[in-house]
Amino acid sequence: MQIALDHDRLFGALADATRRDIVRRAIDGQEGVAELAGHYSMTFAAVQKHVAILERAGLVTKRRIGRRKVVRTNLEGLRTARRLLDQYEELWRDRVARMTTLLTEGTKETDR
Amino acid sequence: MTVTAIRKDPAARTMTLEAEFDAPAERVWQLWADPRQLERWWGPPTYPATVDSHELRPGGRVEYHMTGPEGDQPKGFWEVDEVEPPHRLVFRDGFANDDWTPNTEFPMTTATVTIEDAGGITRMRIESEFPSVEAMEQLAAMGMEEGLRQAVGQIDAILAEEPARR
Numbered sequence: 001m002q003i004a005l006d007h008d009r010l011f012g013a014l015a016d017a018t019r020r021d022i023v024r025r026a027i028d029g030q031e032g033v034a035e036l037a038g039h040y041s042m043t044f045a046a047v048q049k050h051v052a053i054l055e056r057a058g059l060v061t062k063r064r065i066g067r068r069k070v071v072r073t074n075l076e077g078l079r080t081a082r083r084l085l086d087q088y089e090e091l092w093r094d095r096v097a098r099m100t101t102l103l104t105e106g107t108k109e110t111d112r
Numbered sequence: 113m114t115v116t117a118i119r120k121d122p123a124a125r126t127m128t129l130e131a132e133f134d135a136p137a138e139r140v141w142q143l144w145a146d147p148r149q150l151e152r153w154w155g156p157p158t159y160p161a162t163v164d165s166h167e168l169r170p171g172g173r174v175e176y177h178m179t180g181p182e183g184d185q186p187k188g189f190w191e192v193d194e195v196e197p198p199h200r201l202v203f204r205d206g207f208a209n210d211d212w213t214p215n216t217e218f219p220m221t222t223a224t225v226t227i228e229d230a231g232g233i234t235r236m237r238i239e240s241e242f243p244s245v246e247a248m249e250q251l252a253a254m255g256m257e258e259g260l261r262q263a264v265g266q267i268d269a270i271l272a273e274e275p276a277r278r
Contacts, residue, residue: 005135042218058145088127098153099143100114103135 013057018042019050021025022071027061029072116235125242130235137227137234141198144225151176159186168195168274175212187212191220201225219243221261 013019022036037047051071054060058076062069133140143149146164151155155161159178166174172188182205187208194202214220219242226237 003203021210047223053168086120088240089120091130092127092129092240093115095153096129099131099140102149102152103139104144 013053013059016050018047018052019054019059022047022050022054023059023073026071026073028073029063029070031069032070116151125244126239128237129237130237132230133234135234137229140227140234140236144201145173145197150174168192170195170200175208189214198254199227 019042021039025031025036025039033048033051034044036051037044040047051060051062055062058074060071060073063072064070085109114133115129116132116275117128119126119128121127129170139186143153143159145168147166150162150166151163151259154163155178159180161176163179164175164177168171168174172191172192174192175187176189177187179185187210188206189208190205192201192204194200202224204220204222207215207218209215221243222241224237224239226239228235251261263269
C-alpha cells in the first residue's frame with residue numbers, strides 16, 4: 001500500500017508523548033489497538049484516537065493477520081522526519097569543525 | 113570532535129547543538145563578531161563565504177555572499193535581533209536576491225547562540241528553529257547541493273594552508 005507522507009501531519013503526530021510511545025511499541029507489529037491500550041492508563045477510545053492520528057500521518061498502518069488486526073509502525077515515515085534534521089545537523093557539525101580548526105590555529109599563533 | 117550534544121526535536125522543528133572549545137569565551141565570540149573569522153567557517157570549502165557588511169547590533173544586518181565552483185555567488189544575510197558580547201547572539205538567517213532584498217522563495221531560520229564559561233573551557237550552544245517542515249526540507253536539499261558532505265580532513269587541509277589570523 002502506498003502512503004503519501006504529509007509532513008505537517010507527520011510532525012504534528014509525533015508531537016505527543018503517548019503517540020511517540022505507540023510508534024515505538026508498534027515497531028514489532030504484534031499488538032492490536034486493544035493490547036496497546038493495556039499499556040496506558042487511558043480509555044480504549046482515547047488510544048484508538050491516537051492510533052487513528054498516527055495512521056492518517058502515515059506513521060502506522062493496520063494489518064490483518066488471520067482474524068486479528070495489528071498496528072505496525074511505518075518506518076519510512078519515521079525516517080523522513082529524522083532525515084531532514086540529520087542533514088541540518090551535518091551542516092552545523094562541519095561549521096563547528098571549522099571553528100575548532102580556527103581556534104587551534106589562533107592558540108598556536110599566540111604561543112609563538 | 114568538539115560537538116558534545118545534539119538534540120533534535122522534529123515536533124518543535126528545532127535542532128540544538130552543543131560544542132566545547134578549549135579557548136576563552138571572548139575568543140569564541142570573535143568567531144562570530146569578526147567578519148574575517150566568520151567567513152572562514154560559515155561556508156563549506158566548495159562555497160567559501162565573503163562577508164560584505166557586518167553590523168552586529170540589534171536591528172543590524174550582516175550580508176555575505178558565497179562563491180561556488182561554477183563561479184555562482186548566492187547571497188545571504190542575517191537580521192540581528194540580540195547581541196550581548198561575548199555570551200549571546202540571536203539572528204534570523206535568510207537568502208538574498210542580487211540587490212540584497214530578501215529572497216522570499218527561501219525560508220529564514222532563527223539561530224540563538226549562547227556562549228558560556230564552563231570551568232576552563234567554553235561551551236557554545238546553537239539552537240536553530242525552522243518556520244515549517246517545508247522550510248527544513250528546502251534547506252536540507254540546498255545543503256546537499258552545496259557539498260556539505262566534505263570530509264573533515266579535506267576541510268582542515270584547506271584551512272591549514274592559510275596563515276592564522278588574530
